[in-house]
């Protein structure tokens with residue numbers, strides 16, 4: 361199998377376009393409204409060990425979210441499933457158990473794993489847009505060791521501290537800091 365690389369640049373643009381379309385200019389990003397804008401119905405229920413489900417049908421898509429999870433994780437799940445919908449055509453039903461593990465294997469992704477990495481990157485780009493973070497004085501300080509700033513930012517953006525740390529590290533690497 362030919363290894364493919366996650367389409368980072370394309371995915372970031374896709375997320376930016378959606379934010380523009382919805383007129384989002386500040387955090388927290390209204391992820392459920394964005395999902396609805398793309399024709400999805402968001403249903404929250406007890407999915408046991410499953411984090412999220414994406415159903416596609418002729419009448420539109422349904423995103424199922426595990427309502428037993430923390431609100432930040434539910435937001436990330438909705439964005440992740442929306443990413444699958446916009447990026448990965450064809451599957452009628454897609455289940456996600458613990459997609460978070462693939463955050464660690466980003467560099468060596470193939471096949472299904474590649475789709476998970478892409479959906480995670482879409483979710484991160486949508487919930488923590490570069491342009492918002494770059495204009496955020498707290499993020500521009502770039503002190504990844506400062507737990508207080510990370511917590512304040514993760515609260516403002518409605519994401520987990522882990523997701524925010526990951527995003528800020530990536531931004532710092534890309535800026536050559």
Ligand SMILES: [Zn+2]
Pocket residue numbers: 440444455456459475476479
């Ligand atoms: Zn997934």
